[in-house]
Every structure is written in C-alpha cells, then in structure tokens.
Amino acid sequence: MKFSYYPGCCYETSAREYDMSSQAVCKKLGIELEEIEDWNCCGSTAAHSTNHLLALSLSARNLALAEQKGLDVVAACAACYQRLAVARHELNGDPDLLARVNSVTGLPYTASQRVLSMPEVIASYGVDNLRARVNKPLTGLKIAAYYGCLLVRPRSIQIDDEENPHILEQIMECCGAQPVDWHYQTECCGAGLGISNEDIVFKLVADILEDAAANGADCIICACPLCHFNLDLRQAKINKKLKQKFNLPVFYFTQLVGLATGVNPAVLSLHTHFINTKTIKRKYA
Amino acid sequence: MSAINLTTTLKHEQFIEQVSRESGQPVQQCYQCGKCTAGCPIAFSMDVPPNRVMRMVQLGLRETALSCNSIWLCAYCSTCSVRCPKNVNLAQVMDALRIIAGKEKRAKTARARHVELFNRNFLNSIRRYGRLHEFETMTMYNLKSGQPFKNADTGLYMLSRGKLKFLIQKTSQMDQVKQIFARVKELEEK
Incomplete structure (x- = not known):
C-alpha cells in the first residue's frame, strides 16, 4: 500500500x-x-x-x-x-x-x-493482519477512544458512524487493549476556540475527562492534534482553574499501535506529552 | 389591521435568499424542533441558541442574526447537522452567516472579536508562508487582542516540550499560494 x-x-x-x-x-x-x-x-x-x-x-x-x-x-x-x-x-x-x-x-x-x-489507513491493513503483527499486546490497558468531531462529521466525509463509531476501538482491540464504554466519544472539545475563548474549552474538556475517568479509562486515545492539544496540554490548566485532579495521559492512537507492534518507543515521542505517560510506558514499552 | 412595509419584506427575502445560496441549505425546511440546540456543546455560552438563529434567518432578520455572537462561537462540530430531522446542515448555515458578518465587519462582542482576530491572523500566516507558523500567529494574536501575556503559560509549556519552532517553514512555490489569495479576491469583486 x-x-x-x-x-x-x-x-x-x-x-x-x-x-x-x-x-x-x-x-x-x-x-x-x-x-x-x-x-x-x-x-x-x-x-x-x-x-x-x-x-x-x-x-x-x-x-x-x-x-x-x-x-x-x-x-x-x-x-x-x-x-x-x-x-x-x-x-x-x-x-x-x-x-x-x-x-x-x-x-x-x-x-x-x-x-x-x-485510522482508515491503519484499519485497511486488516484486523487479522494487524493482530498478527502485535508482539507486545497492551493487555489490561483500558482506553477511552475519543473521536471528536472532525472524523465523523459532516456525514459526507465521515469515516464511521457519527454517534457510535468503532474503528478506533477495533484497532485498539487488535493491539490487546480494552476499550471502555463511555459517553463522550464524539462530543466536541472546542478545537480552535481554545485560543480565542479558552474558558469555553475548559468546560467542554473537563466534561470529556470526567466521563473518561468515571468509566475507568487509564488513558484517552485520539486521532486529532486539536483534540490532543486541548485534552493533554489544557488538562494541567483545567486542574488549576477548575480545581480538579485529572491525570489521564492522552495518546495518539498510532503511538499505542506503535508500542503494541514493537516500534522503538523513542520514535513514538512519548516524552513530549504534558500529562506524564511514564506509568504506561514502563508497563508496555 | 397593521400596515406591512413592502420594502422591508423584500429586504427580508433577500437575506433569506442570500443565506440559502451561500450555505447551500434549505433554511425554510427547519420546523423549530430544537434538536440542534439540545445537542450543541457550545450553546451554554451563546447569546442566541442555534435554533433561534435559524428562525431569525427564516424571518429574514438580518441585523439580529448577523450581530449575535453565536455565529462566531459555533465550532463547526456539526452535531446539529447530523441530528437535524429535516437534513438542514446548520453548521453550514452558521459558516455562511460568519462569512457574511465577517465581510461586513460585524464581530463586535469580545468573544466574537477574538474568534475573528484569530481567524484573520491564521490566514495572514498562510498568505505569507503558505503554512501556519504557530509561534508567530499566537504572538500576533496576543498583541493584537491587547493581551500580550495571554497563553504565555501555554507557550512555555510548548517550549519545554520542544513543541515551539521559531524557524519558519515556507511552501516553496509561494507564487501559487499568492495567486490563490489574489484570484479569490478578484473573483469575489467581480
């Protein structure tokens, strides 16, 4: 391909x-x-x-x-x-x-x-093929797969169902991880409003983090830089501003596919996150 | 019976027609079920909920529709669009309203001004380099919005993780990018 x-x-x-x-x-x-x-x-x-x-x-x-x-x-x-x-x-x-x-x-x-x-490209590799390539399964890792808006809406370009998508969960299952059921899979994080109207984004992101944590996720995975920026970098700010204690690492799904398929962790840039990824890295890298 | 001002009615119809054309959406189809507002993640911070913006458009209330901050705060998440039982892509209508309001320099409230300024700076970066230069765009945004240290903590965070680049990466064939901006302007002015 x-x-x-x-x-x-x-x-x-x-x-x-x-x-x-x-x-x-x-x-x-x-x-x-x-x-x-x-x-x-x-x-x-x-x-x-x-x-x-x-x-x-x-x-x-x-x-x-x-x-x-x-x-x-x-x-x-x-x-x-x-x-x-x-x-x-x-x-x-x-x-x-x-x-x-x-x-x-x-x-x-x-x-x-x-x-x-x-996500479509990785999924097109095939579920069985991908499973066969996994040599370091992410056994026991509970992930909340977060799609945000841009991959599933509008309908003309959606890669999966707009309210109940599965493609990321499927990929994660191949990697041995355990996707959790949660409610904020496709809720908006506020994207670019983070710069112009940050207070709005604080509320949206806090709701997303709270639901992921409440449903037992060890981490969130995403496939969008805007989502990642808001969920990862702003998590520290939200803790400060809204007096919360969130501590949920946020990965790009490709980082976890990389860990599971034995890619050298150094090229997955796990150290440039704002929320520390060490615990998960230690366990699975 | 009260008198009907036909000139106003005509203006109302012109606005309805303009929004329908620019958004490509059948705005008359909305029957005010309110599903868009119920699912809108930003509605809590809007001055006018999305279904009412839609109603303003249907009634041709140009001034009120174009001066609310909702059209600027809409994040184009399109939740409304996929849930609309009448298949009206409301996100596209919001986009059209933003475009019209932007051309008429109508972003007046602080929230609206900040979105408009952010967009303008972003486009300036593309106009100059073909790509977004995050550092310069952020700095210019801070300066122009009169809050030089806004997001300074974000900037520091990014710097500490090697996520800020000062070097500017340009598209090499900038003449092609410049042509895009110039031709669009030319065609719009025709």
Whole structure:
C-alpha cells in the first residue's frame, strides 16, 4: 500500500507525536507514505469561516499536487482530513465549482483520488493482519477512544458512524487493549476556540475527562492534534482553574499501535506529552 | 389591521435568499424542533441558541442574526447537522452567516472579536508562508487582542516540550499560494 501523505502544519510542533508515530507505524506495517511535495496549509477553520472559495482552493492545490502522483491521499491531522475530504467531496459533485477552483489554483484537479484519514489507513491493513503483527499486546490497558468531531462529521466525509463509531476501538482491540464504554466519544472539545475563548474549552474538556475517568479509562486515545492539544496540554490548566485532579495521559492512537507492534518507543515521542505517560510506558514499552 | 412595509419584506427575502445560496441549505425546511440546540456543546455560552438563529434567518432578520455572537462561537462540530430531522446542515448555515458578518465587519462582542482576530491572523500566516507558523500567529494574536501575556503559560509549556519552532517553514512555490489569495479576491469583486 502506498499513499500521498499530508502531514499538516502542526507536524513538527504541537502534533509532532502524531507525525512521528504515524510514520513509524506505517513503516512497520509496510505502508508507504510519500509526502506531498511543497504542500500548503489546508486553511483549517480560519479559511472556511472566512471565504468558501478560498477554503476550497487552498485544499484543492494540495489535492492537485497529490493527484499528479496518482495516489490516494492520507492526512494525519483530523482537521486537515476533514478540510481535504470536504473539498474533494464538494468538487467531485460540482463540475462548475471545480472549474472555478481550478481557475483559482491554476492547477488541473479532477477530484479523482480518495482522501483518507489515518485510522482508515491503519484499519485497511486488516484486523487479522494487524493482530498478527502485535508482539507486545497492551493487555489490561483500558482506553477511552475519543473521536471528536472532525472524523465523523459532516456525514459526507465521515469515516464511521457519527454517534457510535468503532474503528478506533477495533484497532485498539487488535493491539490487546480494552476499550471502555463511555459517553463522550464524539462530543466536541472546542478545537480552535481554545485560543480565542479558552474558558469555553475548559468546560467542554473537563466534561470529556470526567466521563473518561468515571468509566475507568487509564488513558484517552485520539486521532486529532486539536483534540490532543486541548485534552493533554489544557488538562494541567483545567486542574488549576477548575480545581480538579485529572491525570489521564492522552495518546495518539498510532503511538499505542506503535508500542503494541514493537516500534522503538523513542520514535513514538512519548516524552513530549504534558500529562506524564511514564506509568504506561514502563508497563508496555 | 397593521400596515406591512413592502420594502422591508423584500429586504427580508433577500437575506433569506442570500443565506440559502451561500450555505447551500434549505433554511425554510427547519420546523423549530430544537434538536440542534439540545445537542450543541457550545450553546451554554451563546447569546442566541442555534435554533433561534435559524428562525431569525427564516424571518429574514438580518441585523439580529448577523450581530449575535453565536455565529462566531459555533465550532463547526456539526452535531446539529447530523441530528437535524429535516437534513438542514446548520453548521453550514452558521459558516455562511460568519462569512457574511465577517465581510461586513460585524464581530463586535469580545468573544466574537477574538474568534475573528484569530481567524484573520491564521490566514495572514498562510498568505505569507503558505503554512501556519504557530509561534508567530499566537504572538500576533496576543498583541493584537491587547493581551500580550495571554497563553504565555501555554507557550512555555510548548517550549519545554520542544513543541515551539521559531524557524519558519515556507511552501516553496509561494507564487501559487499568492495567486490563490489574489484570484479569490478578484473573483469575489467581480
């Protein structure tokens, strides 16, 4: 399997764990990722909240570059995934809009290649195949799989059910971990509002953490840098501001797949989290 | 019987038509069940709940719809959209309202201004580098929002984990990125 890889702007900074672990896991499983040469930002929420044509065109440039290679695109970041997939979906069904966007980018895009998320790519490796590759099972590790919004909504691009998804739980079960039943799988963490209106995000994230803890999770897994930032980094702030004592490590799901399949823990960047991951690392690495 | 001002009615219809066109959504379909508001994670902090924003649009109440902070606080999580029994993608309607309000510089409350400023800074980074430069975008946001030390703790946390990069990573073919911004502006002004 070979894909065009879209790392997204946070790949070296706030989401370095996701980029590093995705690359390492794919390498381990023999999934080839070829970075889209000279990619640009997908525009994220800032673009689609400001100008529809701009948002589509920023994403379309990346998709056009990937299309030249003839490969399906995989985006690690869930926000990038949503923007690229929405652009592809809208342009695929609307030849006039596609022509308009192409006249903006100056690149001939035909919306032929699929856009996939990282959970889909790992899942496409196959449940049995993945299970066969697990040599350090995460036995007894209780995880709360958190999807947030961007992978399951809107419906046109969802990778799984919008209210009751399973894809991450399935992957985690292959790795020997034990997913818990909880209620906040697909509740919003507030994403970018964390910068502009942090108090709102405190409440949303505190609710998510509280439910995960109440249902016995040892940790949360996610597949989105925005979710990770809010759940991990802001957890310390929430403890301070809301007088809570949360201590839930938050992993990218690829980090745990990496541990289970025997990837060198050093390349999974387990030490750059804000909530200490040592206990889990000691037990499973 | 009270008099009906036909000019106002016409304006109302223009607004309904504009939002329907820009969002691509059948706004008339909403029958005010309130499911969107019930499931909205941000509703607690909005001045007008989502179903009422929708009603304002249906009634053509341009001023009230475009000046509430709800349209800026909507996080586009799309929970409303997938639960709507009439298949109205309300997140898309909120997006359209934000776009119209943004063009008319209507973000007035502190909450709305901060979202708008964040978005503007984010886009400035793309315009200049093709990519988001987190450090510069955050610093500029703090300076422009008049709270230079806001999120300083976040910045320090990030720095301590090697998550802040000062070096700017640019898209090499910046002419293509610049063309996108220029062409969009050109087409919109036509």
